[in-house]
Amino acid sequence: MPRFDAGYVPRSAMAIYAHPDDIEFTVAGTVAKWARAGCEVTFVLITSGNAGTHDRKFTRKSLARMREREERESARILGAARVVFLHHDDCELVPTLALRKELVRRIRRHRPEVVLCNDPQALFFDDRYVNHPDHLAAGKAALEAVFPCAEMELLWPGAGLPHKVHAVYVSSTAAPDTWIDVTDTVETKIAALSAHRSQLGDRDISPMILEWARDEARRAPAPKAAGKKVPARPRYAEAFRVMRLLRDEPTKDND
Ligand SMILES: [Zn+2]
Numbered sequence: 035m036p037r038f039d040a041g042y043v044p045r046s047a048m049a050i051y052a053h054p055d056d057i058e059f060t061v062a063g064t065v066a067k068w069a070r071a072g073c074e075v076t077f078v079l080i081t082s083g084n085a086g087t088h089d090r091k092f093t094r095k096s097l098a099r100m101r102e103r104e105e106r107e108s109a110r111i112l113g114a115a116r117v118v119f120l121h122h123d124d125c126e127l128v129p130t131l132a133l134r135k136e137l138v139r140r141i142r143r144h145r146p147e148v149v150l151c152n153d154p155q156a157l158f159f160d161d162r163y164v165n166h167p168d169h170l171a172a173g174k175a176a177l178e179a180v181f182p183c184a185e186m187e188l189l190w191p192g193a194g195l196p197h198k199v200h201a202v203y204v205s206s207t208a209a210p211d212t213w214i215d216v217t218d219t220v221e222t223k224i225a226a227l228s229a230h231r232s233q234l235g236d237r238d239i240s241p242m243i244l245e246w247a248r249d250e251a252r253r254a255p256a257p258k259a260a261g262k263k264v265p266a267r268p269r270y271a272e273a274f275r276v277m278r279l280l281r282d283e284p285t286k287d288n289d
Pocket residue numbers: 052053055056166169
């Protein structure tokens with residue numbers, strides 16, 4: 035059932051993505067909104083994007099160093115509490131059991147209420163973009179780590195105490211069912227993206243981001259309100275497919 039998610043703020047959230055700048059392109063408005071409202075946000079970057087350039091002046095090592103710096107700056111702008119780099123190689127990511135276990139370890143350590151990740155089924159976007167294999171691999175590994183592995187007592191006891199994630203917010207999905215109003219944080223999203231100078235140079239990214247967020251807001255269903263006054267449709271939104279793994283927790287309040 036498509037819905038406009040007006041007010042839910044998790045106590046803690048973990049965004050698990052493949053590359054520095056993935057969080058910024060996809061979910062940064064939501065992350066900044068939640069962080070502003072007191073959510074403790076952890077970024078987990080599986081690679082440091084160490085192949086992500088056509089500029090021959092970089093080595094993989096120097097590029098990774100620069101992109102980690104950019105990600106830290108961006109996380110600061112978005113209000114994230116911490117950034118974790120797992121240092122896998124860019125463009126070589128596969129959802130192995132070893133990667134799943136690494137993610138379980140992080141989930142059990144930081145115990146997020148919500149995990150955000152990519153949709154591992156979203157292979158094509160319009161007729162212009164074939165999804166990066168690392169995005170698909172990161173999304174698959176994240177979902178497998180969340181369910182069932184992180185919560186299974188007998189599985190990998192050395193990786194920490196079991197933890198049940200309440201909900202997964204799946205981004206870049208062909209099947210969105212939830213839209214979050216990011217009108218108040220879309221400029222913060224643009225500022226965070228602009229920190230990724232190795233990827234964007236001096237390019238003004240704001241027209242593209244505003245257009246994406248405007249398109250998503252148009253797709254969002256009309257907001258509903260329990261009281262008399264119905265809130266206005268947002269100007270800017272981010273879209274998710276939300277999997278509610280703990281049905282009786284606060285995620286249900288917005289129904
Ligand atoms: Zn990416």
